[in-house]
Amino acid sequence: MSAFAIPIWDQPALPIVGADAAFPVRRIYCVGRNYAAHAREMGHDPDREPPFFFAKPADSIVPNGGDVAYPVATKNLHPEIELVVALGQGGWNIPVADANDCIYGYGVGLDLTRRDMQGVAKDMGRPWDLSKGFDNAAPMTAIRPVSDTGILETGAITLTVNGAPRQKGDLADMIWNVPETINYLSGLIELKPGDLIFTGTPEGVAAIERGDVLVGHVDGLDDLHVTLT
Ligand code: MN
Numbered sequence: 001m002s003a004f005a006i007p008i009w010d011q012p013a014l015p016i017v018g019a020d021a022a023f024p025v026r027r028i029y030c031v032g033r034n035y036a037a038h039a040r041e042m043g044h045d046p047d048r049e050p051p052f053f054f055a056k057p058a059d060s061i062v063p064n065g066g067d068v069a070y071p072v073a074t075k076n077l078h079p080e081i082e083l084v085v086a087l088g089q090g091g092w093n094i095p096v097a098d099a100n101d102c103i104y105g106y107g108v109g110l111d112l113t114r115r116d117m118q119g120v121a122k123d124m125g126r127p128w129d130l131s132k133g134f135d136n137a138a139p140m141t142a143i144r145p146v147s148d149t150g151i152l153e154t155g156a157i158t159l160t161v162n163g164a165p166r167q168k169g170d171l172a173d174m175i176w177n178v179p180e181t182i183n184y185l186s187g188l189i190e191l192k193p194g195d196l197i198f199t200g201t202p203e204g205v206a207a208i209e210r211g212d213v214l215v216g217h218v219d220g221l222d223d224l225h226v227t228l229t
Helices: 038-043 096-102 116-126 176-185
Strands: 014-017 022-025 027-030 053-056 061-063 081-087 103-110 139-141 157-163 164-170 197-198 214-216 224-228
Touching: 014 157, 038 081, 081 157, 081 176, 096 103, 096 176, 103 197, 103 214, 103 224, 139 214, 139 224
Parallel strands: 027 197, 061 139
Antiparallel strands: 014 022, 027 053, 081 103, 081 197, 103 139, 157 164, 157 214, 214 224
16 A cells, blocks of 8 residues: 555644654543542442543644633533553553553643533433544643653642632542553553553543633643633
8 A cells, every 4th residue: 555545644642741752642542430539429439340441532632732612512511630641562461560661651631521412421321432532622731751750659630720729639549540550451452552541530520611721730740731712
C-alpha cells in the first residue's frame, strides 16, 4: 500500500516537558468510578468490584491552555479531573510488579462528560460512548516523564472552577491504583506504546457553564488550564 485514498490527518500528540519530541497518542482508555467518594456520589457502592473501562478517541485531546467550545447535545457538561498515565511500553497481562515499568510519564487531564446523555444511556442500557467520547472531550497537559516525577502514588488532585474549589482528592484514594489498573486492563486488551489511561476522578463533580475557567492540579505535574467558551 503506497498511498491513502483521502488526505491523511495529523497524528494526535502531546508535548513532553523538557523535550523537543512529542508523545504520540494511540488510544485513550478511562477507568470508571475509581475513587470511593465519587462512586458514592454517583449512587454506587464503592466496594472493590472489578474496574471497568471506556474509551475516548485519540483526537479528542485538547492541548493545555486551549479553549473548549461548549459541546452540542448536552445541557449538563461535567469536567472530571484525572491523573493521566502515558504508556511507553505495552503488552498483555502485565504483572502488577512490572506495570510501573510501562509508564513513560504523567499528565493532568479532564474527562469531559455529557452527564445528561450518560444518564439516558445508563437508564436505557445503552453504550456510554458518545457521552464520554466526543470532539475536544479530553483536555490534557504536556506529558512529564517519569524520569522527572518518579512514580506518583500519593498527592493532591484538585479542580477549581473560576477560582473556587470544586473537586479535591488524593491519588492514594484510588480504589484500583495505577499498577493494578494496568494489570487489569492488559488482561482485556493488548496495551500499546502511546496509549493513555485516565485513572478516574475524586468526588465533587458538577456542571460547568460557558465562560467558566478551570484549573486542574495534580501534585508534581503542570496545572491544566481550560476555558469553556
Ligand atoms: Mn472519569
